[in-house]
């Protein structure tokens with residue numbers, strides 16, 4: 001091998017590696033968030049939606065606002081009672097790319113979550129029940145109990 005082709009090979013490798021790294025980590029979505037997170041863009045989208053002032057930290061107020069928005073969006077007939085049908089028909093985040101096994105897993109997890117939220121067991125999740133469960137989730141996510149949920153804390157919560 002002559003000198004030129006060795007150089008060319010070296011350059012090719014150097015160029016190719018970061019591309020591979022990005023493909024592996026980014027799940028095919030090219031939108032960087034500028035926060036150095038890898039492979040979490042879908043989650044970051046959700047975090048960003050909650051973090052309304054975009055300072056990388058979700059406060060209890062921001063979380064509460066987001067929970068109310070989510071409830072209003074899910075309560076299709078706007079009667080302040082979320083039925084299981086309404087809840088189950090909502091796609092929680094990105095799910096279209098999942099295989100059917102993952103999908104039904106996710107649906108089962110949703111059923112469990114619905115039952116957990118429905119404290120009085122009347123088969124509907126009221127606004128209060130939903131907000132309380134949102135608060136509980138926020139507190140659970142705030143692992144260091146400083147009243148804020150950081151990106152890192154949020155990520156850990158999502159994988160639980």
Ligand SMILES: [Ca+2]
Pocket residue numbers: 051052053054055056057058059062
């Ligand atoms: Ca914030």
Ligand SMILES: [Ca+2]
Pocket residue numbers: 118119120121122123124125126129
């Ligand atoms: Ca209820």
Ligand SMILES: [Ca+2]
Pocket residue numbers: 141142143144145146147148149150153
């Ligand atoms: Ca925290």
